[in-house]
Amino acid sequence: MCLGVPGEIQEIDGHEAVADFWGVERRVRLDIVGDAVEEGDYILNHVGYAIRKIPESEVEQTMELFETMLDADPEDMLTDDVMEELEANSGAPAAGAQEEGDDDDLLEELGIDV
Amino acid sequence: MCLGVPGEIQEIDGHEAVADFWGVERRVRLDIVGDAVEEGDYILNHVGYAIRKIPESEVEQTMELFETMLDADPEDMLTDDVMEELEANSGAPAAGAQEEGDDDDLLEELGIDV
Amino acid sequence: MSEGDPTRAGPTGSIPGGDGDDELQFRDPEKAEALADKIAEIGDDLPDPPATVMHVCGSHEQSIAKFGLRSLLPDSVRLVMGPGCPVCVTNMPEVDEAVALAEDGVTVATYGDMLKVSGTAKSLDDARSEGADVRVVYGAQDAVELAEDLDREVVFFATGFETTAAPTAAAIKADPPENFSILSAHKYIPPAMDIVAEMPDTEIDGYLAAGNAAIITGHGIFDDIVDRHGLPVVVGGFEPLDILAGLVKLLEHIRDGEETVENAYPRCVTEAGNRVAKEQLWDVFEAVDGEWRGIAHIPDANLELREEYAAHDARERFDIDPSALREASASQHLQECICGDIMAGTADPTDCPLFGEECTPAEPVGACMVSSEGTCKIWQEYGGRPEL
Amino acid sequence: MSEGDPTRAGPTGSIPGGDGDDELQFRDPEKAEALADKIAEIGDDLPDPPATVMHVCGSHEQSIAKFGLRSLLPDSVRLVMGPGCPVCVTNMPEVDEAVALAEDGVTVATYGDMLKVSGTAKSLDDARSEGADVRVVYGAQDAVELAEDLDREVVFFATGFETTAAPTAAAIKADPPENFSILSAHKYIPPAMDIVAEMPDTEIDGYLAAGNAAIITGHGIFDDIVDRHGLPVVVGGFEPLDILAGLVKLLEHIRDGEETVENAYPRCVTEAGNRVAKEQLWDVFEAVDGEWRGIAHIPDANLELREEYAAHDARERFDIDPSALREASASQHLQECICGDIMAGTADPTDCPLFGEECTPAEPVGACMVSSEGTCKIWQEYGGRPEL
């Protein structure tokens, strides 16, 4: 019930909008979102009300925050290389389960010795 | 719903009595039976009300009525002998099904030729 | 009779619980055969065969069908059922009133037979299916007790002839609770016998009058009918031998041209009837004109609560408005139903094209197929008049 | 993302529907590992280990448990949940009021989590089992629509912290139908943070404040808490990386002795918060003293409808009388429940002898086992703090 769920505004009709939450659409009320909201904007939904518009710029700011935190410590294992690698990965998320190669690969992935 | 069912009074409590109908007991109201009713009396029950006390004498009268009707015609097959036989039978009613003798008797009774 | 005794001795007609010498067989096969022979013999001498004998009681029809009595009658005797089923003659607007009350949230209690009787748009059973509180009771007293147990209005939809109206009257006079009232569809049978006897197509040679009704009113009441229509009337009981004996008497009178009342049910019926029951009946009810379903508008044949019992008269207590129910028009099938002709003695159920096909006890079209006292239902359940 | 795409890409933390470059992984395993390493490193330098960090939000606990985050923390860091479950702190008399209304024939709509929360004698679920009309809704707007559809009184039993109270306020201000009213059990969390910080047995070194509440009120509101209790407060989001990043910040401040507020959830939280939501919240509600179940009587921590909204205040519209429900005395088991200590940060669910035995989500004893935001329930569902 405390859940806040991000979604993308699809359609606006007065105080009500339809938002897409990971492919699932639901009505949200805009009464208290507090900012001007347009189609394509992201909002945070709480119990059927948009309680916050999430500007893209601030999404990037979060990312920077994480980086700052890690960069701040030079001993940290997270180098720019690693960051780049992570970003590259994010384009093909979690599809590993669908793409196994042959038998040995699968068993190896699962840590099974035959 | 038009059914009238004869029963024997078992117990009386004011306007209500318990009557036995062929072994099954049920409450009957005595409001309109019209005669003084005692335990052991027969009544005719209609929708939970005794509508008539059935004096034993009148039961016999019915029997006599039948006899009169038949006696009235000398050509009738019903002789005193037959009447007596019928009355004798009435003590062991319809128990035939329980008392079959051997196989042949049964098949004969059922009209089966083997 | 012990409960475990696996015989049919009790139900084959003896009076229960008595000792040996008053256990009388009113279903004795050999006596029945003798009486049937007697009927056949009288049948040969009838002046204007076939003689049409009308009984006016569902219980008579039950016995006749259940024991196959028609198979014992000669061709010269035609035994028909008149308007003897109180359920069947209950008029649609009366059912509509009960349905309207039930749909308005009142608990409606009635006899089981009434559930499936159609009103203009629906039956009480339909209303129950849709959530109304409709209860089956054994009789008026059970409905009173229901009202005592429940915290809301209970209306007893009271149907039946004078025999059944007398218990309703008794219940009203026994000071029922305030939340108990009556929706009366009670009927009084002698005026209907008058009407049917006078119908142009109906050629009745004699009435086998219903023993139950006569218990209350006495057989003296039939004197007028004899006088007015020049018919013999014999009051008969309900056991097979009672009916056969009644028929012997009635056919003798027909053969002999005697216009008279005879009591062939003396163990229950007297000339004056049951004085107490009669008093309560007429104290509570008065006879008014009314429509009998399928038969006619009959003077003085409906029993209405007298004004002094208005407090227990559902029609006074509630503003019953069945108008919404009346909009539906009768189905095509219902228009083909010949219940009325059957009750007038001019047709048999087998003359109805719907009988056993579109109209069955499970899905009755007319009221005669609904009640266990309806001719069509009885013929259906017991296989009608089989060629055996 | 196409509907049939059988991957977990969407839900593992990216913002939906965007094109490639704003699909950010807030659940990325390797970043998580890096942040965990960072925490371990800070953990080695803490002045007075173990440091107790309290979060006050069920959604935080959900993420922590669901992603097994505690398994990433060093022994020098103790992460506990405070009074962050609005369901858990709903007081029994408040539930009693809702039950009494439901039993009086009012339709009570509420969040699914509220159904099994026991009042003195029974829960709303019990009342529903016994025939009361209790509905689960997704939020206030759905309850309003229910009232529009139904022809009877609908009371929305409104629970939750300020984040949830703001939508309730919006529903009230959007001119709901007359038959709609609110039974408010809304709570306001900052005063509870004050109280818990001052509890003698509670030794909190820093608060991970709930991002959702801060969205509405702004993080400026925590300045007072920092001042009064000499603690750092970091506002954190709910994705695993948000939480880990918030912990990094908070532990750094603890290590460095900085009494300050920091916003580690900048994509949603600002200093001033959501002005419109805040306005509506305080226009409709006022903060009054009240009891939080298991915690304490807390000043200004209950949100009550202001007088001008009396027309939609269930406590004004109805004569709620739960006294009959109060007679039952608390069960033996309920007396053993240590929910209060858990919410005060002085005990873990595993310290409760009933945990997972007599007390399960199916048959909860205390409120912490009822809600999907309750610590005990979360530990039970996700297997608690496993030794893996």
Place this chain on the structure above:
Amino acid sequence: MNDTASDEEERITLTHGTGGQATRDLVSETLTAGFEDAGDALVGLADFDDGAVLPVGDKKLVVTTDTHVVQPPFFPGGDIGRLAVSGTVNDLAVMGATEVRGLTSGVVVEANYPREKLERIADSMAEACREADAPVVSGDTKVMGNGELDGITINTAGVGVAEHVTPDSDLSPQDVIIVTDTIGEHGIALLAEREGIDFEADLESDVQPVNDLLAAVLEVGGEAVTAMKDPTRTGLAGALNEMARKSEVGIEVTDERVPVTGDVTGAGELLGLDPYQIANEGVAILGVEPTAAEPVLAALRDHPKGENAAAIGKAIDDHHGRVVLDTGIGNRYMREPSKEAVPRIC
């Protein structure tokens, strides 16, 4: 209340559930119309028998199901648990599968149902299982919300193995018709209990598993037992009519040979009900070749559950598909009831 428009939709009625012609019509028009029968079934769905017969290896497997919705669930002489086990055991047994290999039990109970009652029902299922030597091998339990179900329903399905299959369609003229016990007790006891008609008599249901009794019958009668049937919802009249119709014979029954207790006939007279049209559970109807009739009757009467067994008539090569009753006074057809006095009797 429905409006007139929706009244025009055809709706299911209680009569559709009474097991007679209305049920058969509904089932054949609606519920099984699009179903294909098992290719190799010896007796299949379309046969409307007490159970199906399927070859499995060299065995004949009998399979049957019944959902029990009896109201009230506790009644004099038994309860829904005993009924649920007996009903399915007996359906198997009358197909010839007197050895029950396994029962399944699907219990649906209303939320808020007292646990103690559920326990009593389960105990009585277990007891009936022991009596029938019939193990429950698979079960399922569901709970519906309060108000969504009136108490409890129990489905039992069963599988058994038959040496000699006894369908309800194999009567030949001259076969003797035997009932194994007095009829009507179950239905009348329920009616009385349900309608609160306080007969003060001990009207008790005689619901019981009779697979042991029928095993004794088959041991003596073997292949000479041509047909067996369970006269449940539609009573003796319904079962006999069905046997006559499917076997393409007539059946002749003598009223006075049919064993009925005094209580049942008494209550029947009082309520205007015909014991032949009243439900049974724990009684079987047999068709037996003439030469085996007497040994089968003797075997029945030697068994405690068969003491009241009686030969009530015979199959005839006339009146095909109908049952002729000799009432002692006149003859009439014995008709299958087209609606049931008490809808929720099993």
Place this chain on the structure above:
Amino acid sequence: MNDTASDEEERITLTHGTGGQATRDLVSETLTAGFEDAGDALVGLADFDDGAVLPVGDKKLVVTTDTHVVQPPFFPGGDIGRLAVSGTVNDLAVMGATEVRGLTSGVVVEANYPREKLERIADSMAEACREADAPVVSGDTKVMGNGELDGITINTAGVGVAEHVTPDSDLSPQDVIIVTDTIGEHGIALLAEREGIDFEADLESDVQPVNDLLAAVLEVGGEAVTAMKDPTRTGLAGALNEMARKSEVGIEVTDERVPVTGDVTGAGELLGLDPYQIANEGVAILGVEPTAAEPVLAALRDHPKGENAAAIGKAIDDHHGRVVLDTGIGNRYMREPSKEAVPRIC
């Protein structure tokens, strides 16, 4: 409303019907306590498996039952008819009986139910039967009064023959755990439909019979398929825990390997529901010896119903009776849900 006195009686609750621990406790304490198991059952009632296994002649007969009470009876992607057939066919199939010998169908319907709906349900049963090559061999129809039942319930029991029995208790360490399809669609679609939460996405139940799919699995995997299970009411989490508990192994699952559609995870996030704890019908969990894992997966993916099949983890000789989930970030136990989000889901 009940008074306080009667409140003290222990009562059945919706939780008793959710298929998890509360159901198991109720069943073992109440419903089967007095029952004797079939002496010769290979898998019996006490095993709480998807079905029982009985020797009949030289064959292994699998028997199972389920009553379907799903609300609403019509939902996106299916209806109670399709569900009732699929549920029992799949219970048989996961025991190894991919060849269905016969189903029974026990329909209970409320008076006044529209006949047209009943027809649609029957049609969809018939269609599912054709799809599964599963004949209904025996049926029963009951009607309860209006208000006595919320619409319709359908019990299906089934019998099938298994060459190789695959109980849920025969996992060994190192066995690969495979799911045959994406999970959670059925439960989420029902929840959305039932609660009237108007997701505008096409959340559709994927309810289907999968005996054909599992026949393909058994053809390739044979005895190397050590266990199969139907992750129905308690979802993937419940089924895996049950397999781990009964097999006395642990199970390790990798979060990102579990196939879940975006819609299901989206709706799950929105409603705060865990897809692992959501009901399925038409998905099976397999335990396969390591060497057979790849061929089995290949066979699955060659079949239209198995395109999304995935190996999600393995059985381990540690954490006996528990399921360990690698979330990618930390590890935690995957717990069986102790109550269900939607009570009447099957």
